[in-house]
Amino acid sequence: MIRISIDAMGGDHGPEIILHGLDNVAQRRTDVRFLIFGREDAVAPVLRKYPRVAAISDFTHCEVSVRMDDKPSQALRHGRWKSSMWKSIEAVKAGDADVCVSAGNTGALMAMSKFCLRTMAAIERPAIAAIWPTAKSESIVLDVGATIGADAHQLIDFAILGSAMARALFQVDRPTVGLLNVGVEEVKGQEDVREAGRLLREADLTSMRYHGFVEGDDIGRGTVDVVVTEGFAGNIALKTAEGTARQIGEYLRAAMSRTLMAKVGYLFARNAFQRLREKMDVRKINGGVFLGLNGIVVKSHGGTDDEGFAAAVELGYDMARNNLIDKIRADIDAFHAAMPAGRAGRQADGEPTDL
Amino acid sequence: MIRISIDAMGGDHGPEIILHGLDNVAQRRTDVRFLIFGREDAVAPVLRKYPRVAAISDFTHCEVSVRMDDKPSQALRHGRWKSSMWKSIEAVKAGDADVCVSAGNTGALMAMSKFCLRTMAAIERPAIAAIWPTAKSESIVLDVGATIGADAHQLIDFAILGSAMARALFQVDRPTVGLLNVGVEEVKGQEDVREAGRLLREADLTSMRYHGFVEGDDIGRGTVDVVVTEGFAGNIALKTAEGTARQIGEYLRAAMSRTLMAKVGYLFARNAFQRLREKMDVRKINGGVFLGLNGIVVKSHGGTDDEGFAAAVELGYDMARNNLIDKIRADIDAFHAAMPAGRAGRQADGEPTDL
Known part of the structure; x- marks a missing residue:
């Protein structure tokens, strides 16, 4: 029950x-x-x-x-x-x-x-995770706005939280994890992202497969199961994708109602359009998940309808049924066991980071 | 000539x-x-x-x-x-x-x-500006990846550069400018964005109308002519929008070729689809513009075709024809004239910022 x-x-x-x-x-x-x-x-x-x-x-x-x-x-x-x-x-x-x-x-x-x-013992800050529809199926993106900025250890926390959620939801034993970054070479400033990548690769956890860096267009492509980033960029990415989808939907509506031929075409293809609408239906993936707390809280969109709220409730159901909190606790322990004592700690390297 | x-x-x-x-x-x-x-x-x-x-x-x-x-x-x-x-x-x-x-x-x-x-005298760092197709027409978004992070004064530089470009390209006297931010209230860490907003509002320049904060979904909506952000979030937003557009295009193609009815509908509506493709055609808006240097450089996509490269060349043509560099120089002077001496300077407030 x-x-x-x-x-x-x-x-x-x-x-x-x-x-x-x-x-x-x-x-x-x-x-x-x-x-x-x-x-x-x-x-x-x-x-x-x-x-x-x-x-x-x-x-x-x-x-x-x-x-x-x-x-x-x-x-x-x-x-x-x-x-x-x-x-x-x-x-x-x-x-x-x-x-x-x-x-x-x-x-x-x-x-x-x-x-x-309260935040879990070994986690510094909670994150909000979103489920993102991709060309392949769905991915988890976090943090999409709980806090601004994240150092290397917080990014690792997010990777642990997100991959536990992926295992609870996606029937995959070892989800792939990518760190969101920009493609430009030799750009300075993302030392935290690089350091998080180094540590994740080194830890080589059984609970996730660290893929490396991904870029903005990899999210929708479904390159990895879990996309990790700090909350400012994550929130911007999420809202930008929502805006782009809405914008294209409007283009499409306008194009299909402009001429008689287009309207006739629309009638013939309306099942296809129905399928497209379902694919793009944000209600089906309604729900931001608060991770890193001693308990699971699902945030449904405020403006959603009954089916959207049901989707958020069923998301919560699936995570509880699959013991998400236990998975997270086990994964945190595994990460700390995998890292040499000093490195897993919060102030491990003493290196100043510049974001 | x-x-x-x-x-x-x-x-x-x-x-x-x-x-x-x-x-x-x-x-x-x-x-x-x-x-x-x-x-x-x-x-x-x-x-x-x-x-x-x-x-x-x-x-x-x-x-x-x-x-x-x-x-x-x-x-x-x-x-x-x-x-x-x-x-x-x-x-x-x-x-x-x-x-x-x-x-x-x-x-x-x-x-x-x-x-x-070389970077212009009063500009600290150059930016890459992208032209973004919106529901209304087009907007300019910068920085999309020249550098990572930006303090309040660099964000103001970007606002000046972007609004001069908007005046050179969009036939608008006083373009609207928004600072990209996240919607969550009371989130800490974006002190630079807030400070930039305060200074832009205070300066009340004749060369731009400062709108306030905008969110990721405002970009495609065309809420403002110029969207200002630091290069990490800007690059993620740009790539995420490109990825989302590609993803929806693939959904659409798959949906329209799945059944005979859909294929017939496609034939009737093919002019409408052609219009949609043109709207979504990245070639037409090909070109990142390097701003803040003593000269204009346009970066065309490496993989573009002849029409895409022509679009980048014509973008450069339009900016040169409309004296973009002179506009930028005049706007920088106007900003510094509008601000009390100490505030326009780089180290004006001495307040530490935390991003």
Whole structure:
């Protein structure tokens, strides 16, 4: 049985979309239970519309809701201990839930998750991992915005976190890992990326296969299972890809509705276009995953629909079912065992790095 | 008359593609002359095939060619003073040419351009600017990989360089400028981006309208005319967008050839697809522009075809015709005049920044 705690008040559309999403999940999975947190007057009426969800859920009333535009510090001040967001995270900490899912605002959710769950002992900073559709299948990209900048050891943390997630989700024993870099030779400044590469190659872990550097266009190509980068570049890459996909979709719509011939062509090919839309459907891969904390939290897009929220919940389900946290802990231990004592440490080389 | 110096030995396909490209330009522009540099045995036979190009060109034999896989340091060692790449850059320095175009390797071309032309007096580091097709029209994005990292004053340099280029190319008096950033609130580490934003807002230049921060998906949306970022994130964004466009093109091809109905639809809509292909055609926007040097150098993609190389040459033509270098010099002076003396200086605030 997988127990999933749900912040029913997160997202742009409130409990209606969220409980509808849970109903979709309940239709597809039999071994799942929900712990739902939210304001009773908002949630209870909707829950009556979804008896299948009600039958496998415990509901807890929370007076406070974190708003979508609350700053992290505001959310912590007003929502700690008592908001639906906090309570759903706390259920993971207490061991009542295996994973938490919220469509609430990212900054607040990350701040509360860090405060409540705490960062894992051997991990310096958590990361947000995104699942990226590729020409081959899917890859994991992290960090896509939890923090800005990362030194070599933080990049290695991300590699460990991401490859454990790949093993939990992709049915692959030894996922390939690449460090995002720029192709220009002899460019100075990325000493941290180079150092992380050296250490990963040296450690030669059984839990991942270190591929080397990858560039921006390798992400969509699916060159590696896990793409590791610091949060600024990762966030820019993610948003740029989303923007490019939207832009091409608009070109395509405009081109297909411009002439009668094109419209006729569209009618003939509409199944093909449907397939293309499904391929490009961001709802299917909805969910940023907070990694590196003592518990798994999945962030769903705030503006998603029921199927998108269901996808985020099922992502959380899959990671819990495959014991992601245990995998991460084992991989951290393996990395530290593989490295000569001094090198695995935080201040190993004493070399100043310039990013 | 615009005089363009051409490195005929750069690129993956050699003089054939390059002279073919010049022939395309010569058909479209009457007030252009070429200074062509390359190995005589490679260039002369091809030049005989394009009498229209030969009639408006001066050819100079250069024994040495920079290879596509030469490292910048190797290229400088073997090719300085004498290679076709060097000679074509030097023609700009000597005032014989208004702009230089090469499809040679980026690192070597930048290293030689810096060495030969030198960075402009008030500019700390050059940048590579890319022209990015957007939902509205086109934007300029810089830096896309000349250097890694940028402090607040370097970001301001890039804003000045990019907005001068926008005025030279886009027929707009006061282009909008955005600083690329991540959306997450209260994320630490981007103090340089914030400081650059403060200074640009304060300077309130007549040569640009500072818009504020933009995110990755704003680039393709065309939110601003000029997107400013440091070279690592800029390069990752550019490559990621290229990869995403290629990926969607492949999805589309696969979808349209899968069933008979889709194939029939494709036939009806082929003009629409042709339009889409043209929209997505990277050849049309071929060319990275080196900005911040005492002269303009355009880098064409190495693997481009004749029409792509022609696009790079015409980009150089347009910038020279519109006096880009003079615009940049005037804008730098205007910025320094607008700022209180201490603030415009390099070490103005003495505040440590943490990226």
